[in-house]
Amino acid sequence: MIGSPGGNTNVALGLGLVVAGAASLYLASPHQRWLAAPLPARPARAVALALLVASPIAFSRAMQMVPAVFTFVASLMLLLVLLPYVGGALVALRRRR
Amino acid sequence: MSTTKGPDTIRRDWISKSLAGALLGFSLALGCSGLFARLASGMVMALKVQLTMWMVMPIWLAVLSGCFLFRSGKRAWLWLGVANLVVFGAFAATRLF
Amino acid sequence: MRSEIIRIYKIVHTWTGILAGMALFIAFYAGAITAFKEPLARWASPPAATSMVPLEDAQSLITRTLTAHPEAARELRVNLRPSEQVTARVEWEIHDEDADEHDRLSARHYVATVDEEGAVRVDEAHPSRLAELIDVLHRVVGLPVDGDLSRSIMGVIATLYALALVSGVIVLLPSLVKDFFALRVGNNLKRMWLDAHNVVGVVSLPFHLVMAVTAAVFAFHDGIYFVQDKMIHDGKRSAAFQARSAPSGGEPRDPAAMLPPTELVARVEALSPTFEPTMLQYVQVTGPRAAVRVWGHDARSLSPRAQGGFAMVDPYSGRVVSTDYLPGRQDAPQTLLSSFFALHFGTYGGHPAKWVYFLLGLLGAWLFYSGNLLWIETRRRKASRRGQGEIPAQRRDTSLMASATVGVCLGSICGISLTIVAAKWLHGHVADLSAWHRYLYYAMFFGAIGWAFVRGGARAAVNLLWLAAALTVAIPLTTLLAWLFPSLGMWAHTSAAPLGVDATALAGALGFACLARATSRRVYEGPTDSVWSVRRPLPAVAGAEAAPDVERATG
Numbered sequence: 001m002i003g004s005p006g007g008n009t010n011v012a013l014g015l016g017l018v019v020a021g022a023a024s025l026y027l028a029s030p031h032q033r034w035l036a037a038p039l040p041a042r043p044a045r046a047v048a049l050a051l052l053v054a055s056p057i058a059f060s061r062a063m064q065m066v067p068a069v070f071t072f073v074a075s076l077m078l079l080l081v082l083l084p085y086v087g088g089a090l091v092a093l094r095r096r097r
Numbered sequence: 098m099s100t101t102k103g104p105d106t107i108r109r110d111w112i113s114k115s116l117a118g119a120l121l122g123f124s125l126a127l128g129c130s131g132l133f134a135r136l137a138s139g140m141v142m143a144l145k146v147q148l149t150m151w152m153v154m155p156i157w158l159a160v161l162s163g164c165f166l167f168r169s170g171k172r173a174w175l176w177l178g179v180a181n182l183v184v185f186g187a188f189a190a191t192r193l194f
Numbered sequence: 195m196r197s198e199i200i201r202i203y204k205i206v207h208t209w210t211g212i213l214a215g216m217a218l219f220i221a222f223y224a225g226a227i228t229a230f231k232e233p234l235a236r237w238a239s240p241p242a243a244t245s246m247v248p249l250e251d252a253q254s255l256i257t258r259t260l261t262a263h264p265e266a267a268r269e270l271r272v273n274l275r276p277s278e279q280v281t282a283r284v285e286w287e288i289h290d291e292d293a294d295e296h297d298r299l300s301a302r303h304y305v306a307t308v309d310e311e312g313a314v315r316v317d318e319a320h321p322s323r324l325a326e327l328i329d330v331l332h333r334v335v336g337l338p339v340d341g342d343l344s345r346s347i348m349g350v351i352a353t354l355y356a357l358a359l360v361s362g363v364i365v366l367l368p369s370l371v372k373d374f375f376a377l378r379v380g381n382n383l384k385r386m387w388l389d390a391h392n393v394v395g396v397v398s399l400p401f402h403l404v405m406a407v408t409a410a411v412f413a414f415h416d417g418i419y420f421v422q423d424k425m426i427h428d429g430k431r432s433a434a435f436q437a438r439s440a441p442s443g444g445e446p447r448d449p450a451a452m453l454p455p456t457e458l459v460a461r462v463e464a465l466s467p468t469f470e471p472t473m474l475q476y477v478q479v480t481g482p483r484a485a486v487r488v489w490g491h492d493a494r495s496l497s498p499r500a501q502g503g504f505a506m507v508d509p510y511s512g513r514v515v516s517t518d519y520l521p522g523r524q525d526a527p528q529t530l531l532s533s534f535f536a537l538h539f540g541t542y543g544g545h546p547a548k549w550v551y552f553l554l555g556l557l558g559a560w561l562f563y564s565g566n567l568l569w570i571e572t573r574r575r576k577a578s579r580r581g582q583g584e585i586p587a588q589r590r591d592t593s594l595m596a597s598a599t600v601g602v603c604l605g606s607i608c609g610i611s612l613t614i615v616a617a618k619w620l621h622g623h624v625a626d627l628s629a630w631h632r633y634l635y636y637a638m639f640f641g642a643i644g645w646a647f648v649r650g651g652a653r654a655a656v657n658l659l660w661l662a663a664a665l666t667v668a669i670p671l672t673t674l675l676a677w678l679f680p681s682l683g684m685w686a687h688t689s690a691a692p693l694g695v696d697a698t699a700l701a702g703a704l705g706f707a708c709l710a711r712a713t714s715r716r717v718y719e720g721p722t723d724s725v726w727s728v729r730r731p732l733p734a735v736a737g738a739e740a741a742p743d744v745e746r747a748t749g
Contacts, residue, residue, distance in 0.1 A: 007493065007494075011543070011544065011546060015546060026375055029374065029375040031373070031374070031375040031376040031377070031378075032375065033377070033379075059543070062493075062494070063493065063494045063495065063542070063543060063544075064494055064495050064496075064522065066496060066529060066533065066542075067494075067495060067496040067536070067542035067543050068543075070496065070533075070536070070537065070542050070543065070547070071542060071543030071546060071547050071550075073400065074401065074540070074543075074547060074550045074551065074554065075546065075550050077397055077398045077400065077401055077554065078398070078550050078553055078554055078557075080375075080397040081393055081394050081397045081398055081554075081557055082553075083375070084375050084376070084377040084389075084393050085377065085390075085393070087377060088377040088378075088379045088386075088389075088390070091379040091380075092379050095379070106198060107198045107199065107202060109202060127421065127422070127425065130422065130426065131422070131425060131426040134422075134426045134427070135426075140527065142430070143518075144527050144528065144531070146419075146422075146427060146431050147531050148527065148530070148531065149422055149426065149427075150411075150415055150418050150419055150422060151411060151531070151534060153418050153422075154407055154410045154411045154414065154418075155407050158353065158356040158357075158360075158406070158407060158410065161353070161356075161357065162356060162357050162360035162361065163360075165199075165202050165203065165206060165361075166199065
């Protein structure tokens with residue numbers, strides 16, 4: 001599907017970066033439910049910012065800039081919804097034990 | 098919306114506000130699209146026609162969802178009516194030149 | 195003033211949600227599936243009886259077909275990439291004159307092949323319309339036909355949807371930053387449903403705004419064009435589109451003089467090395483405006499339409515007439531226009547974007563479902579905290595809303611799974627499979643609604659979730675049966691896309707089974723002071739279990 005050689009690698013890299021960026025953003029929030037305590041907010045958000053800037057750049061090596069940004073934003077939206085849901089599921093599991 | 102200091106309440110006026118938002122919002126959106134079409138006279142016709150069509154819905158939906166912010170139904174009709182006059186006035190003016 | 199604004203928009207949000215929520219659930223659930231329309235169409239297509247005519251022989255097949263069937267010259271397709279669903283080299287459709295231009299389900303479909311003696315043979319084909327039917331359910335919020343009336347209803351629903359989005363955000367503005375990422379699972383059910391609803395609505399707001407605006411445009415664009423043509427363009431709109439077609443000439447032209455498909459494809463491939471052509475659409479090739487649209491995909495670019503993008507070529511001279519819709523070759527205004535389509539259909543970024551759209555679509559469906567749950571939970575009558583044992587009767591409107599939500603939402607899920615399964619079981623056993631797909635969907639849908647009102651929302655939710663799990667797991671089981679027992683007359687495609695449909699259905703069935711178990715616990719063991727309980731109230735226990743509450747939870 002991805003045309004250029006190395007395109008798939010760059011798409012995978014972009015996805016990895018957006019997952020890592022979204023996760024560090026979530027883990028720095030006081031509402032996070034994965035860890036016993038949230039990550040220190042400032043450093044975690046700085047790392048998140050760097051990762052989230054790098055992600056569309058990685059996508060743009062496999063496609064034009066406009067679809068690269070769209071792919072990044074759509075994936076980010078999905079992840080920022082899913083992460084709290086996974087957190088909620090973890091809470092529910094812990095409560096049942 | 099307004100600089101006059103009235104009592105600190107908003108009248109609900111569901112019917113008149115909704116009608117103002119729906120009717121005057123739609124005509125306002127059409128007027129704006131017409132103004133755009135006049136001002137973008139250098140653009141290729143096929144493109145201009147499509148962009149002109151696409152801009153109606155966002156403007157209309159924005160007015161429709163914002164119209165409940167008016168203090169009363171009367172004010173909604175008044176302000177949106179004035180906005181319509183201005184836009185259609187400008188649209189008519191572009192025809193003269 | 196500020197709190198009054200929020201109160202007003204809360205009423206707007208509640209009413210738009212009630213009016214449009216369930217229709218939007220269907221639109222989003224069917225729309226999420228439509229992200230994988232092509233894999234689903236391949237899954238549902240029976241194996242081809244004949245092999246495709248080689249591409250080198252396509253030119254003579256086209257010429258001879260057009261001689262024998264001049265009506266095919268209106269619009270004829272030459273497929274470049276065979277798949278389970280694309281089995282004929284040359285095919286065309288004849289549309290009913292009275293039918294709506296958007297109604298692809300009623301068209302008659304013909305394919306041209308070459309028999310053993312080398313003669314052209316034309317047959318009417320009956321390709322599976324399953325994926326198209328689910329797309330129609332998506333486009334017109336669960337109504338059967340994509341006609342003018344259905345589209346207007348869709349437009350009104352999309353307008354209400356936009357209002358619900360804006361009002362929902364205004365209501366949340368004061369707590370937007372504070373509660374970002376919050377999903378507080380606990381005894382306070384209203385808090386939990388509210389968080390579960392808000393996290394989807396807030397985070398995926400850009401996606402939903404795009405969907406609301408594009409859906410409203412798709413519904414109303416004919417009308418807007420008509421008014422603008424009169425008011426703004428002085429009736430020159432249609433002329434603007436025609437001027438860009440091929441130059442006009444005189445008498446009917448001879449299709450034998452056209453360049454062969456391989457040559458036309460080569461002209462377009464020369465323009466863009468990353469463009470992968472899939473199909474040639476011959477339009478009016480015997481007339482003065484003869485044109486061939488070379489359709490295809492470009493993984494590096496966004497596609498201007500759901501089925502990809504195209505370059506327009508003059509089939510007689512080979513001249514490229516237009517690249518306005520060719521992915522990767524569009525200028526800024528064209529890219530802007532294409533973006534509106536690409537953002538609705540998720541036609542950019544290859545497979546990852548399709549999966550993201552599928553999941554965002556399912557989450558969208560959940561947004562509307564949870565909105566109704568929240569409405570019910572907000573109006574719940576709770577037992578007193580001291581445990582005096584008096585279980586209050588629930589309001590009638592909440593129990594009716596529970597039945598309607600369960601019936602409509604789970605009914606559409608069950609109906610879609612049932613009609614998908616039927617694509618294999620009924621193939622070859624009924625004359626008009628498309629009609630049967632519809633009958634089965636609506637029978638299931640209305641049956642579920644009836645069941646939900648007869649049994650009550652609580653019991654029906656458990657029943658229908660188990661039914662949804664069973665019908666959805668039947669999708670991969672049918673494929674497995676077809677593979678194990680070929681004598682059943684069904685088929686099991688083993689390429690990645692159709693197997694992906696089976697795998698996704700299996701995962702979906704597991705999801706429904708988990709939901710069914712959790713709902714069952716809630717209904718049979720959970721607190722009794724709710725429409726979601728069927729337990730005979732045991733006074734002492736009920737009081738102790740009632741969740742500590744929270745009238746002020748949402749303000």
